[in-house]
Amino acid sequence: MLRPAAADAVAGVHEGQGRVSDEIDDALGAPAQFPLVHSPTRGRWLIAAVLLSLLIVIGFALTMPFARLSTGRSELLLPAYAAGIFLLELMTAVLLIALFNLRRSPALLLLSSGYLFSALLVPAWVLSFPGVFAPFGIELGLQFTAAIAAARRIGFPLFVLAYALAPRTAPLTLAPGRSIVAAVFLVMACVAFIMVVVFLNRPGLPSLMMDARNVGPLWHMVPAATLVLYGLAIVILLTRHRSQLDIWVALVVFSLTIELLLISYLGGGVRLSVGWWAGRTYGLLAASIVLMVLLVESIHVYGRLAQTVAAERRARRGQMTAVEALSASIAHExxxxxxxxxxxxxxxxxxxxxxxxxxxxxxxxxxxxxxxxHRASSIVTGIRSMFTKGRQERTELEMNALVEAAVQAARSEALQEFIEVRDVFAPHLPTVVGNAAQLGHVMRNLIENAVDSVRSGRGWPRRVIIRTWVGEGDEVRVSVEDNGPGIAPEVADRLFDPFVTTKAGGMGMGLMFCRAVVEAHGGRLWATSEDGGAAFHFSLPSVMFAGHDQG
Amino acid sequence: MARSMVYVVDDDRYVLASVESLLASEGYEVATFSSPDGFMAGKRPDVPACLVLDVRLRGASGLEFQRELHRARIAIPIIFLTGHGDVPMSVAAMKAGAIEFLTKPFRDQDLLDAVRHGIELDRHRRSNEAQLVVLRQRYEAMTPREREILPLVVSGQMNKQIAFSLSLSEVTVKVHRAQIMQKMQARSLIELVRIADRLAADAARI
Structure with missing residues (x-):
């Protein structure tokens, strides 16, 4: 008996050719696979964010009493601090750009621009900081440093606000590569413009600083404006809360707020005081939060990707064996x-x-x-009919006659082993439309399975009963019942999968083929199992208006 | 030609019928079965026989059935038929004592040769077995002392040496030796050595 269902397996292999790359896309692109950008925060991540903000508040409270203490000539540490901030912000910007390249979300590009902007202003700020690089002859004036700091302070929350308000998914007018180049270019131009303007107008700059350490009255405008922007950003991010990243960015802005409070208010606006340095620490923390989250997330994604690829490879190997098994099966037949x-x-x-x-x-x-x-020829015909799709000829059929023919074919052989094949037919069965050869194949397959099952069981008298009856909506139902050992629970779920078999010599193609044929006829095939054996049922829709061939 | 039997087990009844016809045309008596169970349940006359077995059977595979026969101590030469020449499978079958492994469709002469060879082997094994039964009976008929002396005799020791190592008189040994020769129906020392060898090999086999 041929098990032709494997045609689908062959088709599946061809369709599967380009699947690995799709899977990788899925792994990176599907929301479920990259929760950082798409889904709101849940569970552990939210707890982590809340804990971190609590720690920030505690740290803040602990530093308050000592905020105004001076730390002597600690500006020597400033280059190291600046280098840290610069690298952290630059790396965050690069990772966010890479993420944008995958996700194509304009908001991500705005956020990465903010980090890039902030990072690019750091060198100018630290180079011009009073007293730090004086030995190298760099002395740009008090107000230059302050002006750069002010631009950086106000610029970053503006980018964050833009990020919070920008659409997450919007059709890009430019290709992602070009958008990136354009954004990077714009940010660099903006930074260059600010530096040039500030540099050229050095003498005319507003006096933000009174001396190297103490801020002037005008400076107080800057933290006040920044705090308003920070507050606005946090509120928008938390109320809209469209992704996990929002929470983390809000946390970044929160620690920047603490930084600003420490530097400008608790530290009394005095540079290099304990409060000032504590604030700087929060700045460092703020710069690293998004980077850390991105790194953790990318490691997770990488792990999932590796799993997906491995699973795909396994599936592919399975398909190869399917083809080999199919050819072995045909060769055997x-x-x-x-x-x-x-x-x-x-x-x-x-x-x-x-x-x-x-x-x-x-x-x-x-x-x-x-x-x-003739037997060989019918096998070849069967294979050919399997492989030529859409050419199956369909005619009006009397199911009783078709079932009768299959029963007759099986009966004599079964009787030799004392297995009774009995039929119980409904007298007036509606006509169905279908392919007689294929449905006959299904019947023979089911009866053969039932006979095999009875043979391996201990039920007595050994019998297989084939019934036809009229089901709901005038559908024609056929069932094949046996009193064999029944269906083992561990096989029941996979009964119709290819290559699932309980027979030592079986290929496991039969039931898969049967189901494919029945479903192609608009019907269903299912199995039930009791103590007293197994039963396979299928239903076929009847034709209301007996008409012409539909082939 | 003495009576012999060929058993054929294949779950494809068309193949079964064709093999039956081929073997019958050569004068073999053939019994066909569509499953190993049928073979086990059927009567097997006590004549030289061989088994033509399909590797791929419903229920137990041909190789499993080969093991089952081995466990049941049914020694029958097996000729396997297989749909595809699977090398590891054929190696396993040959190691387990199959005499031939034929790939379907096979040449008729190959099957007939294998069957003749198989029946020849079985006949040989049977006569061997029968002779051994007789020899074992003769061995059982000896006294314990004689059984003790037999290995010394066949290892080529002189009566004097045997007498010395068993603390017997040389005359007694001589009498025992004559008894041994008579009971084992050996006409010469060489023949006695051969008989003892066969018995020893048989004992080692069991």
Whole structure:
């Protein structure tokens, strides 16, 4: 008996060719796979964010009493601090750009621009900081440093606000690569413009600083404006809360707020005081939060990606074995009648060439050869009909007649093993439209399975009952019941999968083929199992208006 | 030609019938079964026989059935038929004592040769077995002392040496030796050595 269902397996292999790259896209692109940008914060991440903000508040409270203490000549540490901030912000910007390249979300590009902007202003700020690089002859004036700091202070929350308000998914007018280049160019131009303007107008700059350490009255405008922007950003981010990243950015802005409070108010606006340095620490923390989150997230994504690729590889290997098994199955099916024909032909010759030729035996051998030839031919036809899609001829069918034919075919062989194949037919069955050969195949397959099952069971008397009846909505139902051992629970779920078999020599193609055929006819095939054996049922829709061929 | 049997087990009834016809045309008596269970349940006359077995059977595979026969101590030469020449499988079958592994469709002469060879082997094994039964009976008929002396005799020791190592008189040994020769129906020392060898090999086999 041929198990033609594997045609689908072959088709599946061809469709599967380009699948690995799709899977990678899925792994990186699907919301479920990259929760940082898409889904709101849940569970552990939210707890982490809340804990971190609590720590920030505690740290803040602890520093308050000592905020105004001076720390001597600690500006020597400033270059190291600046280098740290610069690298952290630059790396965050690069990672966010990479993320934008995948997600194509304009908001991400704005956020990365903010980090880039902030990072690019750091060198000018630290180079011009009073007293730090004086030995190298760099002295740009008190107000220059303050003006750069003010630009940086106010610029970053503006980018964050833009990020918070920008659409998450919007069609890009430019290709992602070009958007990145444009954004980076704009940010660099903006930074250059600010530096040039500030540099050229040094003498005319407003006096933000009174001396190298103490701020002037005008400076107080800057933290006040910044705090308003920070507050606005936090409120918008938390109320809209469209992704996990929002929470983290809000945390960044929160620690920047603390920084500003420490530097400008608790530290009394005095540079290099304990409060000032504590504030700077929060600045460092703020700069690293998004970077850390991105790194953790990318490691997670990488892990998931590796799993997906491994799973895909396994699936592909499975498909390869499917094709091998299919070809082995076809080879076996054809080989059986061939073997029988050749052996019969040889036997026939020997019967004829004997000293006393046995014509009756030679005749029988020849008749068998004819039968085998037909058998082989029907197998080839079956395979061909399987592989030529959409060419199946459909006609109006009387299911009772079709089932009867299959029962007749199985009955005599089953009786030799004392297995009764009984049929119970509904008298007036509606007509169905279908392919007689395919449905006949399904019937023979199901009956053969039932007979095999009864053979391996202990039920007595051994019997298989085939029923036809009219189901809901005039559909035609056929069931094949046996009193074999039933269906093992561990197999039940996978019964219709390819290559699931309980027979030692079975290919596991039969049921998969049956279901494919029945479903192609608009029907259903299902199995039930009780203590007393298993039953397979299928339903086919009946034709309301008996008409012409639909082939 | 003495009576012999060929058993054929294949779940494809067309193949089964064709093999039956081929073997019958050569004068073999053939019994066909569509499953190993049928073979086990059927009567097997006590004549030289061999088994033609399909590797790929419903229920137990042919190789499993080979093991089952081995466990049941049914010694019958097996000729395997297989749909595809699977090398590891054929190696396993041959190691387990199959005499031939034929790929379907096979040449008729190959099968007939294998069957003749198989029946020959079985006949040989049977006569061997029968002879051994007789030899074992003769061995059982000896006294314990004689059984003690037999290995010394066949290892080529002189009566004097045997007498010395068993603390017997040389005359007694001579009498025992004559008894041994008579009971084992050996006409010469060489023949006695051969008989003892066969018995020893048989004992080692068991």
């Amino acid at each position: 054809i080989n059986q009648p061939l073997t029988s024909m050749i052996t019969n032909a040889n036997a026939g010759l020997r019967w004829l060439l004997k000293d006393e030729p046995r014509l009756d035996r030679a005749q029988a051998a020849l008749r068998h050869i004819v039968e085998d030839g």
